[in-house]
Amino acid sequence: MEHPENDAEYKGLAVNAGVEQPSTINPYLKPRPRRHLMTAGEYVEGIVKGNITVLSQAVTLIESVRPEHEAIAQEVIEKCLPYSGRSVRIGISGVPGAGKSTSIDVFGIHVLEKGGKLAVLAIDPSSERSKGSILGDKTRMEKLAVHPNSFIRPSPTAGSLGGVARKTRETIVLCEAAGFDKIFIETVGVGQSETAVHSMVDFFLLIQLAGTGDELQGIKRGIMEMADGIIINKADGSNIDKANLAATQFRNALHLFPTPESGWTPKVLTYSGFYGIGIKEIWDMVDEYIAFVKENGYFDYRRNEQSKYWMYETINEHLRSSFYHNNTIAEMLQQRENDVLDGKLTSFVAAKQLLDEYFKLLK
Numbered sequence: 001m002e003h004p005e006n007d008a009e010y011k012g013l014a015v016n017a018g019v020e021q022p023s024t025i026n027p028y029l030k031p032r033p034r035r036h037l038m039t040a041g042e043y044v045e046g047i048v049k050g051n052i053t054v055l056s057q058a059v060t061l062i063e064s065v066r067p068e069h070e071a072i073a074q075e076v077i078e079k080c081l082p083y084s085g086r087s088v089r090i091g092i093s094g095v096p097g098a099g100k101s102t103s104i105d106v107f108g109i110h111v112l113e114k115g116g117k118l119a120v121l122a123i124d125p126s127s128e129r130s131k132g133s134i135l136g137d138k139t140r141m142e143k144l145a146v147h148p149n150s151f152i153r154p155s156p157t158a159g160s161l162g163g164v165a166r167k168t169r170e171t172i173v174l175c176e177a178a179g180f181d182k183i184f185i186e187t188v189g190v191g192q193s194e195t196a197v198h199s200m201v202d203f204f205l206l207i208q209l210a211g212t213g214d215e216l217q218g219i220k221r222g223i224m225e226m227a228d229g230i231i232i233n234k235a236d237g238s239n240i241d242k243a244n245l246a247a248t249q250f251r252n253a254l255h256l257f258p259t260p261e262s263g264w265t266p267k268v269l270t271y272s273g274f275y276g277i278g279i280k281e282i283w284d285m286v287d288e289y290i291a292f293v294k295e296n297g298y299f300d301y302r303r304n305e306q307s308k309y310w311m312y313e314t315i316n317e318h319l320r321s322s323f324y325h326n327n328t329i330a331e332m333l334q335q336r337e338n339d340v341l342d343g344k345l346t347s348f349v350a351a352k353q354l355l356d357e358y359f360k361l362l363k
Contacts, residue, residue, distance in 0.1 A: 040075035047076075047178045048083055050117075052151060055178045057216075059153055062170050076201040077170050083177035085303070088290055091197040094207030099233045100186055101140035103207060104274035106146040111182055111278050121168055121198070122143065122154040122186040143241070151180060165196035168318065169310055172200065198226045199309050202299065203286055206230045210239060210246035223259055225264055229285055235270035237275060243270040262298040263287055308320045329358055 038046075038054075043061070046054025062073045069162070092107075094100050101122075108118050120141065144150045155168060172183055187197045198204050206227035230250050236241035250268045259265070267285050271278030293299040323329060336350040347354075 011277040040072050040079060041302065043072075043076045044177075046081040047080060047174055050179045050261075051177075053175060055151065056153070060173070061153065061172050062167050066332055071286045073170075077173055080173050080177035084173040085176060087176045087181045087183050088203070088286075089172060089185065089201040090286065091187065091201035091204045092207065093102055093187045093197065094233075095202070095209070098206055098207040098209050099273045103271075104184055104186060104232060104277050105141040105144050106273050106279055107283070108141070108150060108184065109147070110283060112147060112149055116181045117149045117151075118144070118147075118184065119151040119172075119178075120153070120186065121171055121175075122152070123165070123168060151175065152176075158181045165200070166314060168197075170201045195226070199306055202293075202302065203228045203289055205282075205286070207233050207244065209234060210242040210250065224253065228260075228262070228264060228289055229266055229282070230254075230268045231282055232268070232270040235272050236272035236275050240270075262293050262302070263296060264292055323355075323358055326358060326361065329354060330359060332357060339348045 043054060043058045047058055047356055057074055058073075060243055061076065062067050064070070064073070090102060104120060108120065141152055145152060153171065155171075167354055168185065172185075172242045175183055183202055184257070185197050204226050206223060206229070208230060210232050214255050232243045232246050234356070247270050254266055254268070269285065271282055290299070293302070308317060332354055336345065336354055339345040340347055
């Protein structure tokens with residue numbers, strides 16, 4: 001490309017260099033020091049002292065999928081185990097819109113007025129499409145969010161409910177080591193998550209609504225069989241009669257179930273989370289249940305059964321992870337999938353071939 005300005009006839013002309021552009025980096029900005037990755041001992045020391053910041057970082061460490069974090073996380077959990085087991089764990093479930101977060105806010109303040117510390121662990125389902133979670137439960141717990149003796153931690157399922165449930169159980173251990181003597185575990189109320197939460201709590205509380213159709217539909221979903229107590233929310237104003245009718249229907253429905261292993265007959269109560277009506281009666285019921293199962297030995301029996309359950313669940317999860325992260329299996333999977341789609345193999349034969357290959361690799 002020719003540049004006519006370089007021609008000899010223009011030698012008297014000069015081209016200015018222009019204004020020097022300032023650097024895009026702020027000269028007064030000091031580089032941020034890299035955060036020191038604490039040792040397992042430092043995490044445990046901070047947790048046992050009740051340091052919320054360290055507790056939050058330790059929970060993040062547990063939720064991390066990085067291999068180097070997993071080793072430290074397991075060490076932290078093991079060292080915190082001697083300080084755990086001294087809390088009352090309560091699972092709270094209900095259909096979306098039942099008022100779980102608002103109720104937990106009211107329940108939490110009521111519980112904290114008696115003393116102690118409360119941790120709220122919310123399992124928030126991730127979108128199947130975007131894989132994201134809102135994690136907005138904390139915004140509806142306005143009073144608890146600013147209470148000095150509360151700790152609220154939402155966790156996304158990110159497509160793996162089993163993994164999150166296990167991490168939630170490990171988070172319980174850390175919270176107990178940090179001195180939280182009451183732990184609420186909230187779940188969305190859509191089926192599988194209830195089973196996971198039921199396997200890690202001492203008392204399972206089911207929140208229902210009145211006037212939303214056939215109240216006996218709850219029986220079909222199997223969730224009522226797990227409930228140690230059922231409470232009907234929004235029993236206020238013109239809805240009181242509907243709530244009382246729903247409570248009667250649920251009481252009648254409970255008679256259709258066999259007596260629970262605990263020997264406790266689940267109660268059905270009405271309340272209003274928004275107006276704070278009937279809250280004391282609910283927690284009197286919870287206290288009565290805990291005293292009842294501690295006296296007949298079911299409390300310790302259930303804790304032991306839950307520990308066994310999570311041992312087997314952890315084995316299943318590690319086997320599953322080992323299978324899918326095996327390079328040879330990963331290469332075979334796509335081929336077997338295509339064979340199934342092309343009608344060359346049935347799903348069961350393809351699965352058996354993959355498993356046979358996997359077991360050969362282990363020898």
